[in-house]
Amino acid sequence: MRMAKRLVPAAYREVLRVPGFRRLLSGEAVSFLGDGLSVVAISWLAIQITAPERAALVVGAAVAAYTLPAALGAAALARWLSRVDPRRLVIANALLRASTLGAAAACHLLGVLTPTLYVVLLALSSLLAAWGTAGTYTLVSALVPAAQRLPANTLLGTAQTTAIILGPPLAGVLVALAGPASVLAFDAATYLVLAAQLRRLPAAAVAPGEAPPSTGGFRILARRPQLLGLLALTAVFFFLYGPVEVALPLFIVDVLGRDAGFLGVYWAVFGIGALVGGLLAGTLRQVSPWPFAIAVIAGWGACLLPFGFTTSAWATMAGMAVGGIIYGPFPAFNVTLFQAAADPADLPAVLAARGSVMVAAAPIGAAIGGPLVNLLGPGGTLLASGAATVALAVLATAIPLAVYARRRGAMRGTGEAVPSSPSM
Numbered sequence: 001m002r003m004a005k006r007l008v009p010a011a012y013r014e015v016l017r018v019p020g021f022r023r024l025l026s027g028e029a030v031s032f033l034g035d036g037l038s039v040v041a042i043s044w045l046a047i048q049i050t051a052p053e054r055a056a057l058v059v060g061a062a063v064a065a066y067t068l069p070a071a072l073g074a075a076a077l078a079r080w081l082s083r084v085d086p087r088r089l090v091i092a093n094a095l096l097r098a099s100t101l102g103a104a105a106a107c108h109l110l111g112v113l114t115p116t117l118y119v120v121l122l123a124l125s126s127l128l129a130a131w132g133t134a135g136t137y138t139l140v141s142a143l144v145p146a147a148q149r150l151p152a153n154t155l156l157g158t159a160q161t162t163a164i165i166l167g168p169p170l171a172g173v174l175v176a177l178a179g180p181a182s183v184l185a186f187d188a189a190t191y192l193v194l195a196a197q198l199r200r201l202p203a204a205a206v207a208p209g210e211a212p213p214s215t216g217g218f219r220i221l222a223r224r225p226q227l228l229g230l231l232a233l234t235a236v237f238f239f240l241y242g243p244v245e246v247a248l249p250l251f252i253v254d255v256l257g258r259d260a261g262f263l264g265v266y267w268a269v270f271g272i273g274a275l276v277g278g279l280l281a282g283t284l285r286q287v288s289p290w291p292f293a294i295a296v297i298a299g300w301g302a303c304l305l306p307f308g309f310t311t312s313a314w315a316t317m318a319g320m321a322v323g324g325i326i327y328g329p330f331p332a333f334n335v336t337l338f339q340a341a342a343d344p345a346d347l348p349a350v351l352a353a354r355g356s357v358m359v360a361a362a363p364i365g366a367a368i369g370g371p372l373v374n375l376l377g378p379g380g381t382l383l384a385s386g387a388a389t390v391a392l393a394v395l396a397t398a399i400p401l402a403v404y405a406r407r408r409g410a411m412r413g414t415g416e417a418v419p420s421s422p423s424m
Contacts (some may be wrong), residue, residue, distance in 0.1 A: 003293055003354070006168075006221075011148070011151040012141070012151050012155065013402075014148055014151070015144055015148045015151045015152045015155065016155075018143055018144055018148075018152075020139075020143040020201050021140065021143045021144055021152055021199075022097070022137055022154075023200060023201055024143065024197070024198070024201070025155055025156060025159065026197060026260060027193060027194040027195075027196070027197030027198060028136060028156055028159060028160075028194060029159040029162075029163070030165035030190045030193045030194060031094065031097075031190045031193065032159050032160045032196040033163045033166070033167060033190060034163075034168060034186060034188075034189070034190030034191065035163060035167070035187065035188035035190075036164055036165075036167015036168060036170075036171070036338075037047035037167045037168075037171040037174065037183050037186060037187055038066070038101075038167075038171075038183070038184060038187045039164075039167060039168050039171065039177060039350065040167075040171035040172055040179040040180075040183070041171055041175060041184045041187065042062050042063065042122065042180075042184070043059050043062065043063060043179075044170060044175055045062075045065070045104075045108065045118070045180035046058045046059045046061075046062040046115070046118065046180060047059060048108075048180060049108065049113055049114070049115055049118060050115050053236075054115070055084060058115045058118075058265060058272070058288055061119045062118060062119055062122055064084035064120045064363070065119045065120075065122035065123040065126065066123075066125065066126055066192070067121045067126055067128075067129070067361065067363070068126070068363065069124075069126045069127050070080070070126045070127070070128075070129035070355065070356060070359045071130065071131040071200045071355075071356035071359045072127070072358045073095070073126070073127040073128055073129070073131065073356075074130035074131065074352040074353055074355055074356030075218070075353075075356060076129075077128075077131065078217055078218075078352065078353070080218070080347055081131050081245040081348070081352070082346075082348060082349035082352075083345070083349075083350065086134070086135035086136075086138035086139050086142065086347075086348055087139060087198050087201055088135070089128070089131045089132060089133065089138075089348060090132050090135040090136055090139065090194070090195075090198050091130070091136030091195045091198050091199065092132070093128040093131060093132025093133075094132065094191040094192070094195040094198070094261075094318060095192075095195055095401070096125060096127065096128050096197070097125050097126075097129075097132075097187075097188065098126070098188045098191040098192045099188075100121045100124045100125035101121070101125055101166070101184050101185070101187050101188035101191070102185060102188035102189075103121055104121045104122070104181075104184055105119075105181040105184045105185035105188065106185075107121075107180070108181040108184075109181055115199060116152070124185050124264075126424055129355070129359075130220060130351075130352045130355035130356050130359065131301035131348070131352050131355075133351065133352075133355050134348045134349075134350075134351035134352040134354075134355060135348060137153070137156075137335050137338075137339065137347075137351055138344075138347045138348045138351060139201075140153060140156070140339070141339045141344065141347055142344070142390055143201075144311075145325045146339075146340065149336050149339055149340075150281075150332060150333065150336045152282065153279050153332035153333075153335050153339075154279065154329070154331075155334040157278050157328075157332045158275060158278050158279055158330045161274050161275045161278060161328070162275060164271055165268060165271040165272065165275065167193060168338070169262075169264075171183055174421070178379075181391050191265035200397065201265075203337040205260070215353070217346075217350045217352050217353025218353045219255050220342070220346050220349060220350055220353075221350060221353055224342070225339065226341055226348065227341050227342060228292075229339060230290070230334070230337055230341075231353075231354055231357060232330065232335055233293070233294075233297075233392070233396050234354075234357075234358065234361075235357045235358065235361045236361075236392055237241045237297050237352055237389065237392060238358055238361035238362045238365065238388045239361045239362065239364060239365040240365060240385055240388050240392060241300075241362055241363015241365060241385070241389075242361070242362045242363065242366040242367070242368065242369055243365055243366065243368060243369030243372050243373075243381050243384075243385045244304070244369075244382060244385055245362070245369065246366050246369030246370055246372075246373055246381070247307075247369055247372070247373050247378045247379075247381035247382045248263065248266065248378070248382065249263050249380055250373055250378040251307060251316075251382060252266065253323070254378055255311055255377075255379055256311060256312070256313055258341050260376055262309070262313075266316075266317060266320050267320075269317055269324065270321065270323060270324040271323070271324060272324065272329075273320070273321040273322065273323065273324020273327075273328065274324040274325070274327055275278070275324075275328065276325055276328065276330035277324060277326060277327065277328025277329055277330035278313060278323075278329055278330075278331075278332060279328075280325075280328075281329030281332070281333070287299050290337065292329070292333055293330060293334060293337070294334050294393050294396050294397055295390060295393070295417035296304055296326055296327060296332075296333070296395035297390075297392060297396070298326050298330060298389075298390050299322075299326035299392040300323050300326050300330075300386075300388065300396070301322075301386045301387065301388070301389025301390035301391075301393065302390055302394070303319040303320070303322050303323030303326065303386070304319065304323065304382050304383065304386025304389070305319075305347050305386045305387065305390075306319045306383060307308040307379050307382035307383055307386070308379050308380060308383025308384075308385070308386070310357050311379070321342045338350060338351060338354060369381060372384065
């Protein structure tokens with residue numbers, strides 16, 4: 001027991017003492033594993049039910065349908081879901097995922113699953129995804145004291161990263177043994193586990209707010225310049241990351257002359273780095289989240305720069321590993337900033353709006369990545385992505401400083417007291 005305490009930092013021990021959070025974390029960890037398995041199962045099932053000449057089109061549609069409708073659901077359903085109990089948001093998303101994914105698996109086993117029906121079911125399954133994520137982090141805000149939210153968010157992010165690392169290789173084995181439909185059915189079952197865990201949360205901890213109906217997450221953000229600026233910064237960061245998903249596979253195949261298995265090594269190295277970086281950052285207490293977020297953006301961009309100057313697999317793989325360590329803390333720090341800046345009653349709507357933008361940003365960047373690779377080549381595209389990301393961090397630093405300098409000059413002219421530092 002004493003050895004276990006030594007291995008678990010104090011920040012994590014404190015947050016794991018919160019009973020409601022332990023239940024939330026365990027349920028989410030199981031559902032994250034299911035999603036990690038589905039990364040392979042969704043594409044493989046699309047291939048199985050489609051003629052070879054249409055496989056690429058259906059696979060692309062299936063992957064997009066599993067994520068992008070979340071953005072539509074966040075905007076279209078805000079009027080009805082903005083003030084719903086966050087526990088119910090998570091449960092509703094879990095039950096929708098379970099029923100639609102289970103239906104897809106059942107239809108395939110019955111021999112009636114067509115590509116169109118498959119894509120429709122996947123699209124329906126993701127409709128409440130942004131609201132489910134918003135409900136999860138609103139629950140964290142309600143269950144966990146403010147000082148412990150960063151390690152709590154980090155534990156959730158670590159569970160998701162671990163699922164991304166372990167899920168695809170495990171899915172490969174399970175698909176070979178039982179078929180992709182069975183893996184999809186398992187994913188559906190993991191969401192039932194999440195719903196069951198959430199139903200047992202203490203009712204007092206998840207009581208909905210009594211504020212008047214929300215005007216919607218985006219309108220709330222428009223009235224909060226700090227949150228709007230953070231959302232814009234994160235969206236551009238994810239957009240600039242998008243081309244990496246297109247350029248990296250082509251860099252490995254065309255430049256390094258290696259096979260697809262080597263791509264898995266690159267992403268595994270990145271995932272392990274992100275896991276380590278996230279866990280280490282979650283133990284920090286004296287860190288200003290906004291400057292730290294900017295430093296993470298700059299560091300990730302810098303780690304992509306070697307791809308433009310070398311074809312060494314070791315050097316570029318080291319860049320991915322360090323990039324993972326640097327990026328690992330970003331999701332937890334980012335959502336912690338939103339939790340601190342938004343009113344509790346507004347948090348579900350704000351986080352759902354944030355989620356809708358995040359879901360769309362990287363795919364849009366990936367769509368632009370194809371033409372960029374044709375123009376600059378894989379290495380040039382990775383270099384351009386890294387340089388633009390570093391420039392984004394510089395700009396995110398320079399704008400508050402410029403605003404501060406302007407305010408300082410104006411206040412000196414009027415004889416008012418001048419603040420000692422800019423607020424970020």
